[in-house]
Amino acid sequence: MAGPTLALYRRYRPESFADVIGQEHVTDPLRQALRTGRVNHAYLFSGPRGCGKTTSARILARCLNCAGPDGTAQGPTDTPCGVCPSCVELARGGPGSLDVVEIDAASHGGVDDARELRERATFAPARDRYKVFVVDEAHMVSPQGFNALLKLVEEPPEHVMFVFATTEPDKVLGTIRSRTHHYPFHLVPPEALLRYLETLCEAEGVPVGKGVLPLVVRAGGGSVRDSLSVLDQLIAGADDGGVDYERAISLLGYTHASLLDDVVDALAAGDGGSVFRVVDRVVESGHDPRRFVEDLLERLRDLVVVRAVGEGARAVLRAVPDDQLTRMRRQADSLGAAELSRAADVANAALTEMVGATSPRLHLELLCARLLLPVADAGERGLGARLDRLERRLGVPATGPAGVRLAPAPAA
Ligand SMILES: Nc1ncnc2c1ncn2[C@@H]1O[C@H](COP(=O)(O)OP(=O)(O)OP(=O)(O)O)[C@@H](O)[C@H]1O
Ligand SMILES: [Mg+2]
Ligand SMILES: [Zn+2]
Incomplete structure (x- = not known):
């Protein structure tokens, strides 16, 4: 041996x-x-x-x-x-x-x-x-x-x-x-790390599934050594087919991108039943609800970016695979800028509340309820979100790339 x-x-x-x-x-x-x-x-x-x-x-x-x-x-x-x-x-x-x-x-x-x-x-x-x-x-x-x-x-x-x-x-x-x-010395930027890991996998002759290396980069948190250790572990557990996404996700404990897609799509459609079914799947599959909210928050952030920079999103979110980016563009458009930004705030607040909470599932469900109900939020963000929704229903095109429309331009 x-x-x-x-x-x-x-x-x-x-x-x-x-x-x-x-x-x-x-x-x-x-x-x-x-x-x-x-x-x-x-x-x-x-x-x-x-x-x-x-x-x-x-x-x-x-x-x-x-x-x-x-x-x-x-x-x-x-x-x-x-x-x-x-x-x-x-x-x-x-x-x-x-x-x-x-x-x-x-x-x-x-x-x-x-x-x-x-x-x-x-x-x-x-x-x-x-x-x-x-x-x-x-x-x-x-x-x-x-x-x-x-x-x-x-x-x-x-x-x-x-x-x-x-x-x-x-x-x-x-x-x-x-x-x-x-x-x-600084933490190494994700882009450089990603490229490095790619050349390394090539040199090692290990095939790596789509979306795996961005997970490794994320888990490594900018430390080259930590990233290499994570990759090492994934390679050690890989079969002849190489390192695949499913295994990486479950080993590293990240939320599967498809779960995030499902919950965001359901939110955009205002489909409460589907949202809570995702919560069920999260808990049933042994995911930590807190981790899920963290990952959801990260996704919402990415969507805010996609929505704000439009065509330029490719350059900003370099680690996101193409098909994923296409889905995210659709999600960003259907949620709208105000709703996205409000959702990110709500998720962020929920995350803070979940620290040390005895029933993280409960907090996750309450979060989903709030996300589904922009009406509950009487502030400017809630109003903006409602306006976004109305306009979407009426088929009114967004007014600007970031969908900013609440504040009228000051008179010159
Ligand atoms: N900038 C880098 N470029 C390429 N590889 C790196 C880089 N930084 C670290 N590594 C990899 O990580 C390993 C550990 O790096 P190194 O020992 O230089 O870290 P360090 O900064 O001294 O960390 P510590 O503070 O833990 O001592 C190296 O053997 C190398 O494989
Ligand atoms: Mg050292
Ligand atoms: Zn010499």
Whole structure:
């Protein structure tokens, strides 16, 4: 039997800046600095979990010490050659280099560890250009630890480089932080993540059903590592046909798009019976009502967008498959802008009420009742929704792309 396979996020850990996705605001200026030889002695990489800090710290170390394919490079590069001894040692799965010291401050953040580091920094590099210290999880360095490092970071020997990586830059001693060039990493935008996952599935030769990757992106919440872990799990449970939507939905606990279609269609038609039948299906199939309302709210938001931007919706909702978008266009038109916006407000309020509620099903049913009854809402939104409905019945075309018609234009 084959042993456990290495996790996707480890097999695909980028080895050069060009492969790091969604962080161009960081990698572009860093590469520029490397190309032009304007390197600093200390860097601080901050940002949310799993978006490339440790990976980039290692890449930076690789760039700093690359000797070039013929071993004659005079200075750092923005693209590690991949073949010199340093590059090979620092590659994925490589043994690591004597001149690049990675310290996990979560377990080695004490004052003794800092003193030891200080000691090691006094020695010249064993072979390469720099002695690079990657201090990972730098917020875990103790205050005494930071103080022990202070002098070294303030006046480092020519050959010493620091890269601090942390999710909490505020916990890095200010006097140290101000000696660094600070590069804040961000969550990776859905679009970039989606494209990345697509190329990865292709490389893995795994067929993935329509609509699956957007779910993965959503579940990953902008963290590349989390997204890859979710994808890994889906791939692990896939049969020869690949990863299909039904399985992904039930594993990740999201509401099936068809349930959302059904409830929105029923709302648009004012068909209470169908709305409550969907509620039944949600509960019977073991869905969490709260999750359902969350997903419904997200759908309503998408519909608001579709309604507001019209033809441009394709560009905004890139992760939505074509046939789904067509259905959503129809839904947005039949509900109308005012009703959509009111429904989103009502769903949002219900979601807040559902926190810790003992009977989430009851709250879901009450929500549906309110959604079905714009009349119950005497405010401007309720009126707008009723007007929308009347106009639809009379076949009056919408007045503007967003259906805004309550406020008359001020006289010029
Ligand atoms: N920007 C990115 N581009 C491509 N892959 C990435 C990116 N960010 C993270 N990954 C993937 O996720 C894995 C973990 O990334 P990394 O260790 O760099 O995260 P981190 O920012 O240091 O997170 P943490 O705060 O949890 O330490 C990498 O091995 C890689 O596969
Ligand atoms: Mg890290
Ligand atoms: Zn090299």
